[in-house]
Amino acid sequence: MDILRIATRKSPLALWQTEHVAARLRQAHPGLEVALVPLSTRGDEVLDRSLAAIGGKGLFLKELELAMQRGEADCAVHSLKDVPMELEPGFVLPAILERADPADAFVSNHCDGLDALPLGARVGTSSLRRQAQLRARRPDLQLRDLRGNVNTRLAKLDAGEYDAIVLACAGLQRLGLDARIRARLLPPQWLPAPAQGAIAIESREGDDRIAGLLAALDHAPTRRRVEAERAMNRALHGSCHVPVAGFAEDAGDGGLHLQGLVGDASDGRLVRAEATGHDVEALGREVAARLLAAGAGEFLPPA
Numbered sequence: 564m565d566i567l568r569i570a571t572r573k574s575p576l577a578l579w580q581t582e583h584v585a586a587r588l589r590q591a592h593p594g595l596e597v598a599l600v601p602l603s604t605r606g607d608e609v610l611d612r613s614l615a616a617i618g619g620k621g622l623f624l625k626e627l628e629l630a631m632q633r634g635e636a637d638c639a640v641h642s643l644k645d646v647p648m649e650l651e652p653g654f655v656l657p658a659i660l661e662r663a664d665p666a667d668a669f670v671s672n673h674c675d676g677l678d679a680l681p682l683g684a685r686v687g688t689s690s691l692r693r694q695a696q697l698r699a700r701r702p703d704l705q706l707r708d709l710r711g712n713v714n715t716r717l718a719k720l721d722a723g724e725y726d727a728i729v730l731a732c733a734g735l736q737r738l739g740l741d742a743r744i745r746a747r748l749l750p751p752q753w754l755p756a757p758a759q760g761a762i763a764i765e766s767r768e769g770d771d772r773i774a775g776l777l778a779a780l781d782h783a784p785t786r787r788r789v790e791a792e793r794a795m796n797r798a799l800h801g802s803c804h805v806p807v808a809g810f811a812e813d814a815g816d817g818g819l820h821l822q823g824l825v826g827d828a829s830d831g832r833l834v835r836a837e838a839t840g841h842d843v844e845a846l847g848r849e850v851a852a853r854l855l856a857a858g859a860g861e862f863l864p865p866a
């Protein structure tokens with residue numbers, strides 16, 4: 564009997580996403596045995612410093628890729644927003660699942676939204692992208708670091724360390740925590756991370772049997788949208804060290820509308836750009852070029 568082994572991180576959200584992929588694969592391929600291979604990654608272990616500070620592209624991917632290289636797993640499940648713009652050589656993404664809610668969530672125990680926060684309120688997020696957009700809208704807020712998995716972050720909010728925190732709606736919904744979402748932070752004013760809300764499956768390049776099994780879960784409209792967002796981010800040399808946001812949606816005529824934003828997490832200056840097009844790579848590069856023409860280069864690390 565055929566068996567497919569899926570490498571996964573061990574956080575509750577990663578395990579939910581991998582169980583979801585496993586269930587979809589069993590449904591698509593009756594008779595296929597699907598097993599999980601849970602692994603620790605450096606991104607999960609280093610909680611005391613910000614991800615931007617410890618650096619290292621693909622902090623959440625490395626150990627999973629090593630397991631695939633050693634032949635201990637056939638594929639790995641990721642949140643696509645955590646996958647670097649350039650994959651490690653020798654790996655591919657044969658499946659990108661239909662996108663869940665891409666929006667960021669405002670979570671608080673006493674306020675209904677960002678504008679309702681009292682002057683000088685404490686807001687927790689370690690994401691430079693979220694910090695820049697918070698500063699732009701509310702320069703008075705005190706921004707505080709907040710790391711750890713979704714449940715850890717909620718526990719710190721509940722313990723009173725923050726007046727509000729910002730998380731991805733998709734993660735909260737997957738964990739059955741929708742009730743914690745007090746407001747959705749929405750485009751065009753607030754943009755999510757490129758590919759937020761999309762799950763991707765990675766496998767070894769040239770492993771056509773595995774890629775063929777995984778491809779049954781690919782959702783072409785989602786792939787187009789997130790590829791436009793990632794092409795923009797790639798052209799800006801974006802990573803978790805850079806406050807870049809991007810969001811593509813269907814323009815109606817088979818084309819896509821892509822909005823992008825680059826900001827400064829320390830002073831809240833933002834540069835925005837948008838464009839519409841059919842070629843996702845060209846569209847991503849076009850929005851990146853417009854952002855740079857509008858001065859985004861000042862907020863980006865030297866190329």
Ligand SMILES: NCc1[nH]cc(CCC(=O)O)c1CC(=O)O
Nearest residue numbers: 642644730731733734759760761
């Ligand atoms: N950076 C961590 C991370 N990676 C993916 C998600 C949420 C799920 C998704 O975007 O698909 C989260 C948590 C968060 O940002 O609140």
